[in-house]
Amino acid sequence: MSVDNLTFFISEAVTNLRRAGLMTFVTVSTISVALLLMGTFLLATMNMEFLLDRLQEEALVTAFLVPGAAIDKVNALKLQITGFDEVTRVDVVTPEAAGRELFSNSDDRNLLQIGLAEGENPLPYTIRMKVRSSHDLQPLLARLRSFPLVESVGYGEEAFRQFQGLSQLLWIGSILVIVLLGLSSLFIVYNTVRLTLFMRREEILIMKLVGATNWFIRSPFLIEGLIQGVLGAAIAMILLVFGSQFIMARLAVLIPFFKFELGAGHMVKLSVKLLMMGIVLGISGSLLSLRDLNVFGREK
Numbered sequence: 001m002s003v004d005n006l007t008f009f010i011s012e013a014v015t016n017l018r019r020a021g022l023m024t025f026v027t028v029s030t031i032s033v034a035l036l037l038m039g040t041f042l043l044a045t046m047n048m049e050f051l052l053d054r055l056q057e058e059a060l061v062t063a064f065l066v067p068g069a070a071i072d073k074v075n076a077l078k079l080q081i082t083g084f085d086e087v088t089r090v091d092v093v094t095p096e097a098a099g100r101e102l103f104s105n106s107d108d109r110n111l112l113q114i115g116l117a118e119g120e121n122p123l124p125y126t127i128r129m130k131v132r133s134s135h136d137l138q139p140l141l142a143r144l145r146s147f148p149l150v151e152s153v154g155y156g157e158e159a160f161r162q163f164q165g166l167s168q169l170l171w172i173g174s175i176l177v178i179v180l181l182g183l184s185s186l187f188i189v190y191n192t193v194r195l196t197l198f199m200r201r202e203e204i205l206i207m208k209l210v211g212a213t214n215w216f217i218r219s220p221f222l223i224e225g226l227i228q229g230v231l232g233a234a235i236a237m238i239l240l241v242f243g244s245q246f247i248m249a250r251l252a253v254l255i256p257f258f259k260f261e262l263g264a265g266h267m268v269k270l271s272v273k274l275l276m277m278g279i280v281l282g283i284s285g286s287l288l289s290l291r292d293l294n295v296f297g298r299e300k
Contacts, residue, residue, distance in 0.1 A: 012220035016196045023192045030188045031232025034181035035274050039240040041174040048167040061155045063127045063144050074125045086136035087129040095123040189285025193221050222286050229282020233275045
């Protein structure tokens with residue numbers, strides 16, 4: 001494609017957008033609203049994934065040792081775990097300390113002392129570890145379970161599974177929203193380009209009579225859809241970037257643990273995704289409209 005042809009196509013596309021000013025406004029607005037809603041769902045999903053990573057990083061892994069484990073073996077196991085690359089801190093909790101944590105109330109603690117006076121403390125030694133990163137959690141659990149002295153390992157699995165289920169639900173909701181809003185945007189772009197085609201049908205017939213190929217005629221309309229998609233994505237990105245604080249504040253009301261922000265890198269990735277979605281919507285709508293009409297006849 002030569003520079004002259006590209007300049008002509010862009011000029012024709014801009015002219016088409018001006019002629020159908022109202023439809024262009026409706027199309028760009030629809031794409032903007034659709035991409036803004038898509039971006040909001042994606043933002044919530046990305047924050048949920050960020051939350052899950054943070055929960056894993058901040059999780060305290062607790063290894064419950066077999067009852068009656070000797071203190072020297074416990075200290076040896078602690079020393080061995082301290083050398084793991086997956087952990088940043090290792091603490092041993094004695095049965096007495098575990099009892100004080102379990103029975104924090106003074107009356108309950110007195111009852112515990114009365115009960116312990118009749119026998120030994122049934123609580124086992126436990127070792128608590130701070131994980132270095134979320135990626136180290138599962139390997140650490142596997143290594144701990146391989147020790148004969150370790151009876152069981154816990155890290156708040158139930159709460160983590162609930163958050164993971166919510167994250168999957170958000171992903172499913174995001175996919176449904178993207179599909180529904182994408183179809184509505186495609187329909188608007190499709191009708192806008194189709195209306196422009198009917199407005200210029202006489203000019204198009206003249207171009208075909210003088211030897212213009214189908215793709216030469218189609219190109220301005222494809223660029224028109226591209227411009228509409230880019231404009232809609234740009235508006236959605238601006239609104240999302242400046243409105244992300246408000247969106248996160250509203251999400252924090254609905255979900256109290258949403259009290260953190262994504263970094264600039266995540267917002268850039270989200271903006272790129274929205275831009276690509278806008279381009280796909282614009283060009284796809286134009287292609288569908290051009291393929292549906294029989295104005296051009298057969299391909300050349």
